[in-house]
Amino acid sequence: MPHDIISGDRHPEALPLAEKVREEERARIARDLHDELGAHLTGIKMALGLLRESLARAQGPEQPLEQARYAEQLIDEAGDAMHGIIDDLCPPIVEFGLAEALQWQSRMFTRQTGIVCRQRCGDGLDELGEFEVITLFRIVREALSNVAKYAHAENALITVERQGDVLTLRIEDDGRGFDLASAARNGSGLGNMRRRAQALQGTLQLDTVQGKGTTITVVAPVAR
Ligand SMILES: Nc1ncnc2c1ncn2[C@@H]1O[C@H](COP(=O)(O)OP(=O)(O)O)[C@@H](O)[C@H]1O
Ligand SMILES: [Mg+2]
Known part of the structure; x- marks a missing residue:
């Protein structure tokens, strides 16, 4: 079998600590994303929901209502993307x-x-x-x-x-x-x-x- 030539790190003795620190850092970023950004996204989604409802009640032109719905959809997509990143940073x-x-x-x-x-x-x-x-x-x-x-x-x-x-x-x-x-x-x-x-x-x-x-x-x- 061909032997393998993929190189690792030049200073492998320093790796365990460096990697542990990186994993801790990833977990911290995952927590911050979840708690900080997640809370903001939830707030924006609720505000948009209220806006959509009042636009629907006002029975004005369709376009602003459509935009509010579209913005809500974008927020959902941002939430999914954020959860994907969190899972990657710190797989539960x-x-x-x-x-x-x-x-x-x-x-x-x-x-x-x-x-x-x-x-x-x-x-x-x-x-x-x-x-x-x-x-x-x-x-x-x-x-x-x-x-x-x-x-x-x-x-x-x-x-x-x-x-x-x-x-x-x-x-x-x-x-x-x-x-x-x-x-x-x-x-x-x-x-x-x-x-x-x-x-x-x-x-x-x-x-x-x-x-x-x-x-x-x-x-x-x-x-x-
Ligand atoms: N299981 C595999 N079967 C076939 N080819 C592979 C396999 N794993 C890796 N390779 C080959 O080795 C290359 C390098 O892989 P990798 O270092 O993971 O880089 P990347 O996934 O970013 O292309 C790949 O581009 C592919 O050509
Ligand atoms: Mg690869």
């Missing part, structure tokens, strides 16, 4: 632990893409910390997003097993694989996944064979 499912989060993610993936995604999670994952769970979840999400975008796969499989203090996460697809040398120049997703693995003090290995599929393997220590 992660609170339920890795196994549950991956089960949810693989179900969503199958529904959205038609690619059959299965997941097998072994025992001993309940003790994983929040940072470990969110980091592994983000790696899986990026890997699956690549499967959806590029692999032309029929199946994907996520496995997580823990043996003692070592956790192994694998994301496999049976798609068309790719040429690592040219992929390294393309996006930042693969490098981000590797950095996340390093932030867990772990490693990420990428095995891909053109025409046969791709496997990403993350091996990381877990604190007891």
